[in-house]
Amino acid sequence: MSISVLVGAQWGDEGKGKMVDYFAQQSDLIVRFQGGDNAGHTVINDYGVFKLHLIPCGVFNKDCQCLIGTGLVVNPDVLFEEMQQIVEAKLSLAGLKISSKAHILMPYHQKLDELMEASGGIGTTKRGIGQAYAYKAMRKSLRFEDLLNLENAKKKLENIVPVVNDQMASYQIEPYTVAGLFEKCQVWAKTFADMIVNPVAYLHEQIDADKNILFEGQLGAMKDIDLGIFPYVTSSNPIAAYAAVSGGFPAKKIDKVIGVAKAFSSAVGAGPFPTEEFGGTIDILRGTGEKPDDEFGARTGRSRRLGWIDIPVLKYTHAINGYDELALCKIDKLDDLPEIKICVDYKLDGKLIKEFPNTEDLEKVEPVYITLPGWLSDTTKIRRLDDLPDNAKKYIKTIEDLVGTTVAYVGVGPDREDLAIR
CATH class of the missing domain: 3.40.440.10 (Adenylosuccinate Synthetase, subunit A, domain 1)
Structure with a gap:
């Protein structure tokens, strides 16, 4: 086990x-x-x-x-x-x-997300996730177990819907009805009851x-x-x-x-992203969107923000998670680059910092880079780490040494079998 x-x-x-x-x-x-x-x-x-x-x-x-x-x-x-x-x-x-304890994301959660984003949000996907978790914290939420007891679900809706409609009124949106939402619960109960x-x-x-x-x-x-x-x-x-x-x-x-990292960095939505770059070499990594592993969001389709690999981020998340192994994906995207940058430190107000900074300071840090030579060869057919080009192995070893863990898997393409293993 x-x-x-x-x-x-x-x-x-x-x-x-x-x-x-x-x-x-x-x-x-x-x-x-x-x-x-x-x-x-x-x-x-x-x-x-x-x-x-x-x-x-x-x-x-x-x-x-x-x-x-x-x-x-x-x-x-x-x-x-x-x-x-x-x-x-x-x-x-x-x-x-x-x-049975998973919470149900309701139509009003998604509507509230859309409304809040329209009035100045943080770049959410407008799927209602934050609002569903907020209602969970308020104890104004249905769980899948309620689909096994519809009478109980209806009583809960009678308690929840007035709270929802108070919020909707502030946006001048038509109120939700218990009857309409309960009808959806009845359909969901027929669909999912045997799986709960x-x-x-x-x-x-x-x-x-x-x-x-x-x-x-x-x-x-x-x-x-x-x-x-x-x-x-x-x-x-x-x-x-x-x-x-x-x-x-x-x-x-x-x-x-097992931590999964990309051989470079990407992000979607607002917020600090210290190694972000625009145009030039970094745009080679993006692709056009025609391939399933091009740099566009799986949910949103939005073009991802791109940058070089960020060691302070990986060291910080290693401290949080304790990676026994790393999987380093999409190294094949670097195959055509003559040089590859690695962010190894941050400077804040001109000084190197040891601790990972707060969000406001992360917006202001200056990344400190080292540059390694690329390997300028195709890695997509390689299935063992030992068979990777020497410069690719140096890139991986540098990441291992700086982060303090082992890269055990390297993604060399989008398919399941496109994997080089240690």
């Missing part, structure tokens, strides 16, 4: 979907443990190209169970659309389960049966609501420790933490 947690080591979009799809082949259970449908995991395998936002990437292994965990806020309509995508690919959903499980009992059954379990994180540590670049963050905790918190098991049972 083993419990592993896979998390984003940067700002999100690091290639977690590819890595979860790979590890799912050796896993008995994959658990999505936080977030919602505000970000997507792109998976490319023999079945096609998929952008999953709620369903764990283990769904492509027929022998792997998948749990949409307690820490999520789930839009049932989006989940149904994703399920249809899987069914159309002639794959089974028999192993897909939903935590007691998550703690279910997970402990898997642990007691010595199953191999992988927890799949969404976004990256720099977007953590507590430890990230607040307020330019997500509304949940995409760090390894939260897998145990939301899973309802002791953190000491986690055997391995």
Whole structure:
């Protein structure tokens, strides 16, 4: 039995979907443990190209169970659309389960998100994620367990809807009705009731049966609501420790933490991004959007902000998560670059700083770079780290030495098998 947690080591979009799809082949259970449908995991395998936002990437292994965990806020309509995508690919959903304690993202959450962004937001995806978590914190929320007791769900809606409509009135928006929302709950109950499980009992059954379990994180540590670049963050905790918190098991049972990083840096949305560059060499990495691994958001389609790899970020997120291994994705995107920059330090007001700065200071830091020679050769067919070009191995070794952990996997293309392993 083993419990592993896979998390984003940067700002999100690091290639977690590819890595979860790979590890799912050796896993008995994959658990999505936080977030919602505000970000997507792109998976490319023999079945096609998929952008999953709620369903764990283990769904492509027929022998792997998948749990949409307690820490999520789930839009049932989006989940149904994703399920249809899987069914159309002639794959089974028999192993897909939903935590009874996962909170339901309602239509008014999404509407409030749209309204708040229009009046000056932080660049959210307008999917209602923050509002769903806010209502969860206010105890004005439905959980999937309420779909198993519709009478109880209706009573809760009668308590929640007046609060919602007070907010809607401030935006001069038509009020929601209990009847209209309850009708949606009735439809959702018919669709999802057979998939809903007691998550703690279910997970402990898997642990007691010595199953191999992988927890799949969404976004990256720099977007953590507590430890990230607040307020330019997500509304949940995409760090390894939260897998145990939301899973309802002791953190000491986690055997391995796998961080996924990109061989350069990217970000979507507002907020500080010290290594960001515009045009020139860095734009070569973006692509045109025609390829599934070009630098455009899986959820939004927005062009990502791009920059060089940032060692202070990786050291900070390593301190938070404790990476046993790193997966370094998209190194093949650097194949044509004669030189590659690595940010190794920050200067603030002309002085090197040791501690990772707060958000306001991060906006002002000056990145300190070293430059390494590129390898100017194709890495896409390589499957062992030892077979990579010497300069690629030097690039990886430099990252390992500076961050203080081991790069065990290197992504050399978008497909599951495009992976060089140590």
